[in-house]
Amino acid sequence: MDSIGTASFAEESNTIVASGDWTLDHLNALSALCKTLRRGIGTQVSVDASAVGRMDTAGASILLELVDDDPARVKVDSEAVRKLIAAVAKAENAPPAAPPKRDTGFLSSVANVGASLEEFWNNAVELIGFVGLILSAFGRTVFRPGTWRLTSTIAHIEQTGLNALPIVGLLCFLVGAVVAFLGATVLKEFGASIYTVELVGYSFLREFGVLLTAIMVAGRSGSAFTAQIGSMKAREEVDAIRTLGLEPVDVLVMPRVLALLVSMPILTLVGMLAGLIGGAAVCVFALDVSPTMFIVRLHETTTVRHFWVGMSKAPIFAFLIAAIGCLEGFKVSGSAESVGSHTTSSVVQSIFVVILIDALAAIFFMEIDL
Template sequence: MAEAGTASIAQDGARIVARGDWTLDHIDTLADLARTLKRRAGAGARVEAAGVARLDTAGASMLLDLVDGEEARVEALPAGARGLLAAVARAQAGPAATPAKPDRGFVAAVAQIGASLETFWHNTTALVGFIGLILASIARIALVPTRWRVTSTFFHIEQTGFNALPIVALLCFLVGAVVAFLGATVLKEFGASVFTVELVGYSFLREFGVLLTAIMVAGRSGSAFTAQIGSMKAREEVDAIRTLGLQPVDVLVIPRVIALLVAMPILTLVGMLAGIIGGGAVCALALDISPTMFITRLHETTTVTHFWVGMSKAPIFAFLIAAIGCLEGFKVSGSAESVGTHTTSSVVQAIFVVILVDALAAIFFMEINL
């Protein structure tokens, strides 16, 4: 069995002579010995380690403990062991930093608000610049039919439009039924249940039809755009497109934008009809308003202006959702986590922008009496 490491204090009291194996096998003995010698040795004592036969990281830590971590006070150590001692000394000199406690209080709250505003400003300027790039690209290829990507455009029309018809119709039907039921419950107290027809007609033609459709498209198609382009960015397919001499905006963005511009008005029309049908069903079942009476009153009291107010917002929402979805896809850094993060960001930003623009449009149409 290897000889356990030993140490003793020289006659001058200024040196500690170390011998034997300073290894993990003898760590308990070495720890007790180091504590005893530190108490007995004078301040600044040096260690003479010429007699050390074997040394590992545990033994090096014990030697450094004898000299309070000062590597230079360990003398005559063999060259190979000297490198190990130096590595252990560096490790002990740079302990892992403890995580800083999060700031709290008023200053931290103000700093968080400032950071959020800065992020909002950066996202806004990036979106405006990307919209400009899309418009410039459309203008550049509009008069060059050979650069139109018809197949890709029709594929995305099918994906974003026709495949989304069932969920949009079902959602708007159910919301229309809920709006009619709540309206009838309130208006019944005033003996004005018949005005539920106008409530359903106005709300879905002007607001709910296009707004609910836009929210569904943002969550379904906008996120899909981000995930698709983000995955291509992660696999370096976007760089490959540039290598082929093509513009990623022309290949990836414009077909999706055009597809959503075509699909969104169709989905909005279906949403309006489904919401009105849902309201009519509640009126027929709960208010004794027959379908014929519902349609007649809707025709007499609801003008076509309300329909065009709602439809005019559909292309704007479609363009914004497509632009945000594609822009977030191009922001992906290359990892799967980044794809998920930017997909979530795409949905949140698109819904926020849609609701903001809808509120501004409502104020605008109210001011011009439409």
């Protein structure tokens, strides 16, 4: 059974005699005892700790306070206790570590660029591997209808598609109006205001409709995927899924990917129509172009191939946004801060990849004259 450490001052020998257990369990009592003794003793006292039973680092630290952190003035019989007191004294007397010098020069800038490129490369490799994992899971389950998670997929279609229709429609309507207004302002100088119809039609059918929709989906649904899976990872629910003998990719990723593959083309179509309506509103109220004239002009000058060029990019964007969002969710380490940082990373990466793929697609379609 532990006995609380005690100490008494022998004035004739200028020595403090310590006994009992000097451990963390009795820290408060030992601290009070130390303060009491220091008020009644002078300097250069020594401590006889031969009768001390058990001692840990907390007790050694309090004992050293009586001798001003000088282990040479502590008498002990046990070699282990002597080494313990010496180690505690060394740690307490060690000078504070100097803060590392931060290089802010040219080499630091080059190092930061290299670190960023390495991180970009690692993220790209991880994304490619995760895409392969998703395709493998799709091939494993596509011919096994019993493994399809229709309830989860439909719920995600509602969250990513139906609930996003108002914001996507409003955004594309406003951008369509802005594009038409700016185009009309410039073309008016050349007496070609009527070509605003072609400008709005081409821009929204080929680019703006799918691009604006993808950016909105990346910020809304991609971040939600990361936060949902990241929270499950933090609560160890992903490990529980594996414990049940299920694959997290089949349970968590596939329903989200399939839902976004269904929702994204529908949202893109709504975005295209909203953008055209926004452009038509500006043409009607600012250019004296009737709705009938706008529709006839759009029908005569804009072919259906522009529509298919824009729609062909929607499934690609949907797959990449869902893959990035789920991958970043699986990277969460377990804290709330990690969930927030990976959610931010998910949005940034998704928007970057969407714009990059859109630029490459625009060059490709231009080269093949489509």
